[in-house]
Amino acid sequence: MTRILTIAATALIASPAFAAGDKPFFSLSNTDFVVTIGFLVFIGVLLYYKVPPLLTGMLDKRAEGIQAELDEAKSLREEAQALLASYERKQREVQEQADRIIAHAKEEAELAGEQAKADLEKSIARRMAAAEDQIASAQAGAVKEVRDRAIAVAIKAARDVVAKQMSAADAAKTIDDAIAEVGQKLH
Template identity: 65%
Template sequence: MRKLALVLTPSLLATGPALAASGPFVSLSNTNFVVLLAFLLFIGVLLYFKVPSLLGGMLDKRAAGIQSELDEARTLREEAQSLLASYERKQKEVQAQADRIVATAREEASIAAEQAKQDLDSSIARRLQAAEDQIASAEAAAVKDVRDQAISIAVATAREVIAGQMTADDSNRLIEESIKDVEAKLH
């Protein structure tokens, strides 16, 4: 700062002879001189109260604060990068696990589909067998009904034929023979 004051003072004094032509430079009525005195007094007060060292200390303190903030930011950045790498690893692991789950689910679905197909085939086979059994049973019942009907018709026809050909004497003779057969079988 003193160097600055020494550099500024000769340059201000050098302008003095140019202004001296209008009057004496070292005079309180000369505004340039008054400004020079006020400036020098201001610089002196600043130096007396050690303002440059205070400003330097404040700037050093601010620089140290900025440096600590930069260090903290660098630390935070490193932590963020490690967290990011950790999350990326976890994401890859989760993606791999999800892929395994999907593959397992697809495999289980195909096994379940195959099992369902086999169950459907066996169900269809059982139903076809049951239907064939029902058809055979219905066919047997129909044949039995037809036979019963034919027997009934044949018996009725035979009764009519026998009744038409039989006389009262033949009827009495058959009844007596039947009674004798029953007595012989019972005794």
């Protein structure tokens, strides 16, 4: 309050009315004097209704509100930093897990490749064995066919030789002997 009175006194002393010497200062016709009195009355009304403490109270409340907002912002910032750290930690864990999954998938792919290679080798071995069996079977079939053909040729040649050398009586005797032999074998 003394500060306000000091400011008012300084404003009064430093007014241009003291500089002007033609009119008396303490006259109602002097506008500077009237303005000074109005100003002092205004200051008095403000002091009477305790406006400066109200203003300082409002400013203090505003300062407290700002401080509360700053504190809240600080706590929110700390929470955000903690949350960021948590997310970064989770991201690292997820990255490590992804790396493990990739390594495991590579190992499984290598094992699957080796298994496929082994299965392919077995399949090739089976096909080779089947091909060798087919070759052996074809070879046996060819040998049998050649043998059968040779037997057929030998029988034909023997028939031709026997037919040329055998007479009708010899043929009849051979037939009778064959019939008798068949009869003995059947009974």
